[in-house]
Amino acid sequence: MKTFIYNIGYFFKEAIRTIKSNVLSNFISVIGTSLILFLLGMVVTVTYIGNEFVSKLEQEAEINAYYKENLNNEDIIELTEVISNIEGVTDARLVDEEEAKSYMEGMLGEEAKILELFDENPFTAYIEVRINLSTMDNVIPEISRLDDIDYVRDNKGVLSQLNGIIRGIEIFGALIIIAVGITTLIIISHLIRQGIYNNKEQINTLRLLGASEGFIGFPYILVGLLLTLLGGLIGTILLLLLINGSYDLLGNGFLFLPLPDRGLMVRYIIMFIMGISFILGLLGSLFGLSSIGKNN
Amino acid sequence: MITANKLSLRYPDGTLALRDIDLHIDKGEMVFITGPSGSGKTSLLKLLLGMEFPTEGSLTIMGKPMVKGHNKDMRNLRRNIGPVFQEFKLIEGRSSLENVMTGMRFLGSNPKKIKEEAYKALVKVGLEDKIKSKVENLSWGQQQRVAIARAVARKPSIILADEPTGNLDKDNALHILSLLKEFKNNNTTVIITTHATHLIEDVQGVTHLHMDNGSITVERKEIVG
Numbered sequence: 420m421k422t423f424i425y426n427i428g429y430f431f432k433e434a435i436r437t438i439k440s441n442v443l444s445n446f447i448s449v450i451g452t453s454l455i456l457f458l459l460g461m462v463v464t465v466t467y468i469g470n471e472f473v474s475k476l477e478q479e480a481e482i483n484a485y486y487k488e489n490l491n492n493e494d495i496i497e498l499t500e501v502i503s504n505i506e507g508v509t510d511a512r513l514v515d516e517e518e519a520k521s522y523m524e525g526m527l528g529e530e531a532k533i534l535e536l537f538d539e540n541p542f543t544a545y546i547e548v549r550i551n552l553s554t555m556d557n558v559i560p561e562i563s564r565l566d567d568i569d570y571v572r573d574n575k576g577v578l579s580q581l582n583g584i585i586r587g588i589e590i591f592g593a594l595i596i597i598a599v600g601i602t603t604l605i606i607i608s609h610l611i612r613q614g615i616y617n618n619k620e621q622i623n624t625l626r627l628l629g630a631s632e633g634f635i636g637f638p639y640i641l642v643g644l645l646l647t648l649l650g651g652l653i654g655t656i657l658l659l660l661l662i663n664g665s666y667d668l669l670g671n672g673f674l675f676l677p678l679p680d681r682g683l684m685v686r687y688i689i690m691f692i693m694g695i696s697f698i699l700g701l702l703g704s705l706f707g708l709s710s711i712g713k714n715n
Numbered sequence: 716m717i718t719a720n721k722l723s724l725r726y727p728d729g730t731l732a733l734r735d736i737d738l739h740i741d742k743g744e745m746v747f748i749t750g751p752s753g754s755g756k757t758s759l760l761k762l763l764l765g766m767e768f769p770t771e772g773s774l775t776i777m778g779k780p781m782v783k784g785h786n787k788d789m790r791n792l793r794r795n796i797g798p799v800f801q802e803f804k805l806i807e808g809r810s811s812l813e814n815v816m817t818g819m820r821f822l823g824s825n826p827k828k829i830k831e832e833a834y835k836a837l838v839k840v841g842l843e844d845k846i847k848s849k850v851e852n853l854s855w856g857q858q859q860r861v862a863i864a865r866a867v868a869r870k871p872s873i874i875l876a877d878e879p880t881g882n883l884d885k886d887n888a889l890h891i892l893s894l895l896k897e898f899k900n901n902n903t904t905v906i907i908t909t910h911a912t913h914l915i916e917d918v919q920g921v922t923h924l925h926m927d928n929g930s931i932t933v934e935r936k937e938i939v940g
Contacts (some may be wrong), residue, residue: 421823422821422822423819425823425824425825425826426820426821426826428826429826436808440808455794501747501753520885545777597729600743621806623804624804624806625817625821626793627764627766627793627798627800627804628794628798628818628821629790629791629793629794629795629796629821629863630742630790630820630821631790631791631821634796634820634821665732
C-alpha cells in the first residue's frame with residue numbers, strides 16, 4: 420500500500436504517456452465511447468421522464484362520474500356527498516358545464532379555437548372524484564352501481580397503457596445497457612491490450628527487475644478509466660445540450676403533463692453516466708490486463 | 716549464496732545450452748565468466764535471473780530453489796538482484812534518471828530517496844551531465860552506463876552483468892569494473908560475463924570461470940582481494 424501511495428504520481432504519468440503514445444487510436448475510441456454513452460443517456464432520460472409521467476398520473480388519479488340528466492341540484496349535491504363518503508375517495512366535487520369547458524380549453528391550449536365552432540357548450544357537468552389509486556378497482560364499480568350515476572370515466576386504461584410503454588422502454592433500456600456495456604468493454608479492453616502490446620518490452624523489463632503485476636498493471640487500469648470517463652464526460656455534455664434544448668423547446672409541459680425537474684434529472688443522469696463509465700472503464704481495463712501474461 | 720548441482724538447460728528447440736554444471740558462489744564473491752560466443756554464459760545468467768529454469772539438476776539462490784511457477788519467490792529474488800542486460804533493456808522515451816528510478820519504485824522507498832539514490836548512481840557511472848537526457852539520445856556506451864546505474868542503485872545482494880563493458884572504451888570499462896568491485900567489497904555478490912579477458916587479467920581477488928560448449932571448463936578462485 421505504501422509503495423502504491425508513493426507511486427500515484429508515477430502511475431498517472433505512465434497512464435498519460437501510454438495515452439499520448441497512440442493519440443489517434445485513443446481519440447477515436449473516446450469518441451466512439453462518447454457516442455455509445457450518449458445513446459445510453461438518451462434511453463435513461465426517456466425512461467426517467469416516462470417514470471415521472473406515470474408517477475404524476477398516479478398521484479393525480481381521478482375519475483369523472485357522470486350523473487343522469489334528470490337530477491336536480493339537491494340530488495346532485497346529495498350524490499356528491501354519497502360519493503365522497505365511499506372508502507377510497509379522497510375528494511368529490513361538482514364540475515359544471517362552464518368549468519368542464521374551460522378545463523378542456525386549458526388542455527387544448529392554442530387548439531382550443533376548435534371549441535368556438537360549437538354554438539352551444541358541448542360539455543356536460545360531472546362529479547370529479549379523486550381517489551387512492553390502490554383502491555381504484557373497488558371504488559369504480561361501487562360508484563357505477565349508484566342509481567343516479569349514468570357512467571364513470573376513468574383513466575385506468577391510459578395509465579396501464581402508459582405503464583406498459585414505460586416497462587417496454589425499461590426493457591429496451593436494459594438491452595441498450597447490456598449492448599453498451601459489452602461494446603465499451605470490447606473497446607476499452609482492446610485499447611488496453613494494444614497499450615500492453617506496445618509496451619511489452621517495458622513490461623518484461625519491469626518484471627525482470629521484480630515489479631509486481633499490480634505495479635505493472637495499474638497504469639493501464641488508469642488508462643482505461645481515464646478514457647472511459649472522458650468518453651462519459653463528452654457523452655454527458657452532449658446529452659445535457661440535448662436536454663436543455665428540448666426543455667427550451669417544449670416549455671413547461673408535454674402532452675398536458677409537466678416535465679420533470681430539470682436540475683434533479685440532470686444530476687441523476689450525470690451520476691448514472693459517470694458511474695457506469697467508471698465501472699465499464701474498470702472492467703474493460705481488467706479484461707485487457709488479463710492479457711499481460713499471455714503477451715509476455 | 717548460489718549453488719548449482721548437475722545443472723542443465725535445454726531450450727524448447729532442443730539446443731542444450733548448459734550441461735551438468737556444478738557451481739558454488741559465496742556472498743561477496745566477484746565472478747567473471749568468460750568464454751566464446753555460444754558457450755553458455757548468457758544462458759547461465761538467464762537461469763540466475765529466473766528468465767529460464769533448469770531442465771535438469773538444481774539451482775538454489777539465496778536459499779530458494781529456482782522452480783517455475785513460484786512467482787512471489789521469483790519476484791522477491793529479482794528485487795535482490797541488480798541485472799545489467801546485454802541489450803540494456805532501458806525504457807525509451809524516459810530520461811536516464813527516470814530509467815534508474817523505475818528500477819527502484821517498487822522497492823518501498825519514498826520517491827525523494829529514490830531520486831537521490833538514482834542521481835548518485837548516475838554520478839558514479841559518470842553520467843551527471845546526462846541525467847535529463849532521453850536514453851535513446853545517448854550513445855551505446857552511455858546507455859550501458861545507465862543500465863549499470865539502474866542495477867547498482869537498487870543496492871542489490873547480487874549484481875548480474877552480461878557484458879557490462881562490451882560497449883565501453885578502455886577507461887570507462889575499467890571505471891565500471893572498479894565500481895562493480897566496490898560493491899563486491901560491500902559484500903554484494905557480483906557475477907559478470909565478458910569477452911574482454913584483457914580487462915580482467917589484473918583484477919585481484921576474483922573468481923574466473925571459463926565456459927565452453929555449455930560447461931565450465933576452468934574455475935580459478937583467487938583468495939587475495
